Structures are given as C-alpha cells and as structure tokens.
Amino acid sequence: MENHAAPSQASSTSEATGTNAIHSHLENFKQGIEKDEFVLLAQPVHDLERGHIAAAEILVQWHRGRTNLLPGEFLPQLEEDQISGELDFYVLAHSLQLLHESPGGRSSLLPLSFNLSAQLLQSHGCVERITSLVEAFAIDKQRIWFEIRQEMLQKSSADLREQIEELHQEGFRIVADHVGMDPGKLDQLSAFPVYAIKIPVIDQEGGGHSSVDQAAFQEIVQLCREQNQIVIGVNVEHHHEVDALLESGVSLAQGYYLARPMPLPKFLQNL
Structure with missing residues (x-):
C-alpha cells in the first residue's frame, strides 16, 4: 500500500511546491511594480542613410535591490508563470505616460516599438485594453509598433491571428521579430499584416555566417521589398x-555599435 501511495504523495508535494513558487514569483512581481523596480529603456533604430534616429524599441530591466536583471533573466519565468502579459501592459502604460509628458519636438513623432507576449495577445479584451490606453x-496609433516573434506568428491560433488583425485594423504597426x-x-508571414521585419545582420568579415546565410539574407530583403515591408537589421556590433546593410539596400539598423539601450526619459529628453 505504501508503494502505491508514495507516487501520489510525491505528485501532491510537487504540485504544492510549484504552486508556492508561482505565488512567490507573483508576489515578487507585484512588489516590483509597487516599488518601481522595473526600469524602462529605449534602444534606437538608426536610419543609416540620413544619419538620424528613426524609431526606438522599448526594453525593460528589473532592478531588484542591488541586482540589475536583464530581460532574459526574468522574462522566461514570468512567461512560465503566465504573468508576462501584465508586464507588457505595464511597460506600454508607463512608456506612454513618459511620452505624453515629454516636451515635444521629435519625441511627438518618433515611432516606439513594444514587445508583446503570447499571454497578453491571448488575454480577453487585449485589443480594447491597448486601444483605450493609447x-x-x-x-497616433501608427507610431506604436508591436513586435511579435516570428515563431509565435507561425504557431498562432485562429484567435491570436484575429487579435493581431484587430490591432492592425486599429492602426497599430505589426513588426515580425527574431x-x-x-x-x-x-x-508564412504573408497571412499577417506585417509592416516591418527584424533580421540579424550578416557578419561578412567576422565569419559568423556562411555564404548560404548571406544569400538567404539577400533573398529575405528582396522578398520584403516585394511585399512593401520595412527591413530592420539588428544585432549590429x-x-x-553597417556597410554590408547599406550595400544590401537596408538603411534601418539597431545594435550596440550604433547605440546601447538608455533610460527612456533620457532618450526622450535628448531627441
């Protein structure tokens, strides 16, 4: 009898431990929100031909005590615990507040892009909630770009595709990321109203990509041109x-070589 009962007890213990862990992560997240531990950053997208900033991606760090957590160090856990959607909305709301309070000038025209998780997109009333906030x-809704991973787009359900289409109908821009x-x-992305795509730059001198990758890069750029989609080269270091992108006809780029992420208030102030 004991041997048969043990697996059930172990399972119950495991479930309880998992529930407690999720509760703990949720409490930490709530405390982070209340204490303003989430810091908003902006990483510019540069227009290489004109020499100015064309847009900016909004990122977030979690400053917990003396530790600065990068997105990769906490977002996977929030996604696993099904609370990443609330962080998405927090980032959007606080960014718009800062933008609204900015002195104007170019900051009133510059597009800002935000990463959207599957959890937020699948939540009830997502589009209405976002639209009301903006x-x-x-x-202007066309200034708000929403970045969605290519993998998420390709694996999306009918409901998710409908949400994305509704965002597009509201006037927001959809960007295919990664x-x-x-x-x-x-x-496969042709089924979505994709305004722009982000693809990693080809390191032609560093040997980081093969000739096959380079040919694929050129083909992707050409396909995007045919679809009237904007191409943004990322991970430029x-x-x-930069020269390789310009030779490929890609003028928009993002990466540490061009600019590192900076606090959003400072970014808006410097425009």
Whole structure:
C-alpha cells in the first residue's frame, strides 16, 4: 500500500511546491511594480542613410535591490508563470505616460516599438485594453509598433491571428521579430499584416555566417521589398556590418555599435 501511495504523495508535494513558487514569483512581481523596480529603456533604430534616429524599441530591466536583471533573466519565468502579459501592459502604460509628458519636438513623432507576449495577445479584451490606453494619451496609433516573434506568428491560433488583425485594423504597426535565415518560412508571414521585419545582420568579415546565410539574407530583403515591408537589421556590433546593410539596400539598423539601450526619459529628453 505504501508503494502505491508514495507516487501520489510525491505528485501532491510537487504540485504544492510549484504552486508556492508561482505565488512567490507573483508576489515578487507585484512588489516590483509597487516599488518601481522595473526600469524602462529605449534602444534606437538608426536610419543609416540620413544619419538620424528613426524609431526606438522599448526594453525593460528589473532592478531588484542591488541586482540589475536583464530581460532574459526574468522574462522566461514570468512567461512560465503566465504573468508576462501584465508586464507588457505595464511597460506600454508607463512608456506612454513618459511620452505624453515629454516636451515635444521629435519625441511627438518618433515611432516606439513594444514587445508583446503570447499571454497578453491571448488575454480577453487585449485589443480594447491597448486601444483605450493609447487613445487616452492621444497618441497616433501608427507610431506604436508591436513586435511579435516570428515563431509565435507561425504557431498562432485562429484567435491570436484575429487579435493581431484587430490591432492592425486599429492602426497599430505589426513588426515580425527574431526572423530566421529561412526565406521559405517568410511566406508564412504573408497571412499577417506585417509592416516591418527584424533580421540579424550578416557578419561578412567576422565569419559568423556562411555564404548560404548571406544569400538567404539577400533573398529575405528582396522578398520584403516585394511585399512593401520595412527591413530592420539588428544585432549590429561592427562598422563593416553597417556597410554590408547599406550595400544590401537596408538603411534601418539597431545594435550596440550604433547605440546601447538608455533610460527612456533620457532618450526622450535628448531627441
């Protein structure tokens, strides 16, 4: 009898431990919100031809005590615990507040992009909630870009596709993020109202990519042109990568070589 009961007891203990862990993570998250531990950053997207900032991606760090946590150090856990959607909305709301309070000038025209998790997109009333928030700050919806991973788009359900289409109908821009070097999979994005795509720059001198990757990059750029989609080269860390992008006809780029993420208030102030 004891041998048969043990697995059940172990399972119950495991479930209880998992529940307690989720509760603990949720409490830490709530405390982080209450104490303003989440710091908003902006990483510019540069127009290489014109020499100015064309847009900016909004990022977030979690400053817990003396520890600065990068997104990769806490977002996976929030996603696993099904609370990442609330962080998405927090980032959007506080960014719009800062934008609304900015002195104007170029900050009143510059597009800002936000990463959206599957959890927020699948939540009830997501589009209405986002739309109401943006309208409350009287911000042009076309200035708000939402970045969605290519993998999420390709695996999306009918409900998720409907939410994305509704965001597009409201006037928001959809950006396909983390696009891989497979031109064949790009066709799968044609079912979505994608305004722009982000693809990693090809390091032609550093040997980080093969000639096959370079050919794929060129093919992706050409396919995007045919679809009237904007291409943004990301992960730019060297000057020769800038040259390679320009030679490929890609003028928008983002990466540490061009600019590191900076506090959003400072970014808006410097525009």
